[in-house]
Structures are given as structure tokens and as C-alpha cells.
Amino acid sequence: MIEIRNLTKVYEARGEKHTALDDINLTVRDGEIFGIIGASGAGKSTLVRCINLLERPTSGSVIVDGVDVTGFKGRQLHDLREDIGMIFQNFSLFQQRTVAQNVTYPLEIAGMGKRERVARAAELLEMVGLADKAKRYPSELSGGQQQRVAIARALANEPSIMLCDEATSALDSLTTLQILDLLRSINESLGVTMVVITHALSVAEQICDSVAVIEAGRIVEQGSTVEVFAHPSSAVTQQLLQHRTVSSTITEVVTERCVITEAIDSETATDRKVG
Amino acid sequence: MELFGGFFEQYGQLLAQATWDTLIMVVVSCVFAYVIGLPIGVGFAVTAPGGLHPIRWLNMVLGWVINIGRSIPFIILLVAIIPFTRLMMGTALGVQGAIVPLVVSAAPFVARIVEQSLAEVDPSLVEAAESFGSSNWQIVYKVMLKESLPSLVRGVAITFVNLFGYAAMAGTVGAGGLGDLAIRYGYQRWNEEVMIAAVVVCVIVVQVFQSSGDLIARKIDRRRA
Ligand SMILES: Nc1ncnc2c1ncn2[C@@H]1O[C@H](COP(=O)(O)OP(=O)(O)OP(=O)(O)O)[C@@H](O)[C@H]1O
Numbered sequence A: 001m002i003e004i005r006n007l008t009k010v011y012e013a014r015g016e017k018h019t020a021l022d023d024i025n026l027t028v029r030d031g032e033i034f035g036i037i038g039a040s041g042a043g044k045s046t047l048v049r050c051i052n053l054l055e056r057p058t059s060g061s062v063i064v065d066g067v068d069v070t071g072f073k074g075r076q077l078h079d080l081r082e083d084i085g086m087i088f089q090n091f092s093l094f095q096q097r098t099v100a101q102n103v104t105y106p107l108e109i110a111g112m113g114k115r116e117r118v119a120r121a122a123e124l125l126e127m128v129g130l131a132d133k134a135k136r137y138p139s140e141l142s143g144g145q146q147q148r149v150a151i152a153r154a155l156a157n158e159p160s161i162m163l164c165d166e167a168t169s170a171l172d173s174l175t176t177l178q179i180l181d182l183l184r185s186i187n188e189s190l191g192v193t194m195v196v197i198t199h200a201l202s203v204a205e206q207i208c209d210s211v212a213v214i215e216a217g218r219i220v221e222q223g224s225t226v227e228v229f230a231h232p233s234s235a236v237t238q239q240l241l242q243h244r245t246v247s248s249t250i251t252e253v254v255t256e257r258c259v260i261t262e263a264i265d266s267e268t269a270t271d272r273k274v275g
Numbered sequence B: 001m002e003l004f005g006g007f008f009e010q011y012g013q014l015l016a017q018a019t020w021d022t023l024i025m026v027v028v029s030c031v032f033a034y035v036i037g038l039p040i041g042v043g044f045a046v047t048a049p050g051g052l053h054p055i056r057w058l059n060m061v062l063g064w065v066i067n068i069g070r071s072i073p074f075i076i077l078l079v080a081i082i083p084f085t086r087l088m089m090g091t092a093l094g095v096q097g098a099i100v101p102l103v104v105s106a107a108p109f110v111a112r113i114v115e116q117s118l119a120e121v122d123p124s125l126v127e128a129a130e131s132f133g134s135s136n137w138q139i140v141y142k143v144m145l146k147e148s149l150p151s152l153v154r155g156v157a158i159t160f161v162n163l164f165g166y167a168a169m170a171g172t173v174g175a176g177g178l179g180d181l182a183i184r185y186g187y188q189r190w191n192e193e194v195m196i197a198a199v200v201v202c203v204i205v206v207q208v209f210q211s212s213g214d215l216i217a218r219k220i221d222r223r224r225a
């Protein structure tokens, strides 16, 4: 469980103060997928980065599994981060390492022996469907494949929490669907608690159990996804929902096309067999 | 052809010795310039504002040291540090005597280009590494140095070529090598063939090192396959 209590983050640049997060309170339950929705600059990344302390809160606290981690340093911080995997909008894969070496990186940091690391990486790549790409470099992969590698890397140390900062924003809609499916199945099979940032409501709608809507550093609405989407109480959410109609239509079209392509693929496959 | 053969019979030995001396000077001082300059460059990058571990005063001190070192013309440095050179090597002459000023002048240059290579590393990779619980040391050698390796290799080639030019200057004050040969025969005795031969060797060595540096950098860079 992740509890965020009275969290405030103030940035100071050349004497000017900017409140990026203003008294945030929220609870993420074990095993759920929690969405954080909001426009650009609302403070989504800052909030999520406070959970693994990439960003130090100005005040307030972050409590993970009942332990206040806000002041963690050194060994404790290392252990906390080992238990929290993270994936990013632009994948952030190490370009000079192979796919397998990217996946073994967190294991190296955790001090696992080489043979074990290699075996574990193979397992993880199998899970994300990229076993055949182990010796490739990130630059040789598509965006969707790169994000799969990043997911495998984030899961390397069997974290109980995974943070996803706009994990699908750099991907086309079909690839987005596939990545969301993967995240969903990981959540279901491994029980990993996920915090998912997105500015696309369609993403939240597809995989999130609960959502919080954030605007200008404040949470304006939170609750179960169904509830928030059915009865949006804030103006921001209502506005976002209007956009959604458009994007879900796109999603539908893509899904349809996907089915068609698959049908065509299998047909050609049978054709080949026949011929 | 005969003319050529005769030339090499007479001067070949001399040229080979001079080339060898120059290469020894440059390679040895390049190694030591990196031994000193690489940690300084890493320290400078890491302590910079917004760096991995900002330390304002240390960053300023390192910045000064690097800039002062780089602003002293080599020929002045060469003469100015003769007492120091004697202390270190027991002599300020010959190949040995040249290595000290070459290292002293190249180390700040190395620090600067190392720092620039490290600055090119995508900050989001550093952040990803942090999110996996890496220590700052691990980030330096597992991420920053590794990710910037192609750029660092290009830096070595540039340093080498610079040192090559300096080594020729050192030659004029008795360090030996190709510079010395070109001056003694070409300038003082008007033996143009020897001078031209020395220059040709210089051009070839620089070309070979620069292109192999570029080639290696391209070979090891995995960003575009
Ligand atoms: N290091 C920083 N220094 C100063 N201000 C910052 C810093 N990081 C973020 N901010 C500010 O804090 C606010 C929230 O930024 P944040 O990156 O969390 O937004 P976001 O919701 O993730 O936006 P986006 O969807 O564009 O990623 C912005 O106004 C931003 O300018």
C-alpha cells in the first residue's frame, strides 16, 4: 500500500517559488492499478517521482507498506528502490547495452551473481515476448518493443510496486493497446501494484481500478474509475471526458482494424499452407 | 627509384628513430594525461550544478584549474616547468624531459573533453539508473562512462593529435623526435628532403590515428546499427 499524506513540493528557481504539488493526499491499495490523470504541467511526474524519492518532498510524507520512507537515504533508499520498478515515456534504455544487459542492470545493482542474472533476464524477456531479441541493441527495436524491454527491466528485482510515467505516450494506438494489455496481465499474474500516469483518459479507462485527477498541483477528484467516469464532479474531468469520446472512437477503429489484419494474416498463412 | 633508395639508406635509420621517439612521447604522455585528466573531468561533471552530486566550491576550483591549465601556451609551459620536470624525471632533456610538460598541458584538455562527453549522456538514463537504486559511483562507471564511450574514444584521438603537435614543439628544445629532426636538418642545414620526409611521416601518423579513432568510435557505438 502506498499512502501519500499532505505532500507538498515547492520548486525554487532564482528566488521564485513554484508550488508543483499542493497538499496531496491519496492511498493506493495493494494490487490495484492506480491512474493519475491531468493536463501537461499539472504535477503528475513530480507526484510519482516522490514515491521513489527521485524527487524529495518539501513537506508531507510518503508511506509504503506502513513505513514512512520520506527521509530514506543510503541502504534504505537502495532497498526501497529495488522494490519499486519504473518505466518512462521515452523508455530510457541504455543505448550501449544489449537488451539482455539492460534487463540485468537492476540485478547487477542488487548484487546478483552473473549466471543467475542471465537466467533471470532470459525468463523476463520470455515473459514480455522478446526472447529472440536478447542480443540486440535498443536502437534496433521498435518503440513498443523498447517499452517491453523497459518493462522487463523494471520487473527484474520482482518489485511489489511499478511506476509508469506516460508509458504509452510515445507509442501508436495499436502498440498502446498491446502495452496496456501486458501491464494488465503483469498486474494480474504477479500482483504488482501499479501507479500509472497518463493524460489520456482512454488509457485510464482501460486499465485503472481507481484514478485521481490532478490539476495545478492539487487533486480535484478521486475514486474508482467507473465512478469518476460515470459521475465526474470536477470541471477538469468533464472537460477531459469530452475529449475521450474522440479518442475512444479512434481506439475502437484501431481494434477493429487489428482484428481485420489478424484475420488477413491467418488467411495468408492458410493460403501459403494450401499453396 | 634509385634516388629514393639512396635517401632511405642514408636517412632511414634517422627517420625511424625520430618517429619512434615521437610515438613514445605521445603515447606515454597521452596515457598519463588520461590518468590525471579523466578523474578530474569526471569530478568536474559530477559536481556541476544539476549534476549527479553538485558541490559548488569544488566545481569552481576544478573549473579554474582546467581553464588556467588550458590557457598557458605550451611553449611557455615547456620552459616554465623545467625545475619541476627535473625533479620528476632527473632531466629536462630528451624524450623523458618532454613527457612531463606534455602531460601537464594535456591533462586539463583531457579533463575538459571528458566532461563534455559525459555531459552528452541523456539525463533520463541517469534518472532511470537512480530509480533502480544505483549509487553515484555505479552511475558514473556503469552508465555515464559506458554510454559516452564512443565520444570518449573520439576524445582520445583528438588528444593524441594535439599531443603530436606539441611533441614536435618539444622537439625544438632538444626532446628528439620528428620535430627535432625537421628543425635540425630542414631548417638549420637546409636539407629539404629530410624535412619533407619528417613532415610526410607526421601527416601519415596523424591520419592513421585519427581515422582509427573514428573507426573504433563508430564500431562500438550502438545507437545506430
Ligand atoms: N526541476 C524542476 N524545477 C522547477 N520546476 C519544475 C521542475 N520539475 C517540474 N517543475 C514544474 O512543476 C510543474 C509540474 O511538473 P510535472 O513535470 O510534474 O508535470 P506533468 O504533469 O508531469 O506534466 P507533463 O504531462 O507535461 O509531463 C510544472 O509547472 C513544472 O514546470
Ligand SMILES: [Mg+2]
Binding pocket: A044, A045, A046, A165
Ligand atoms: Mg510528466
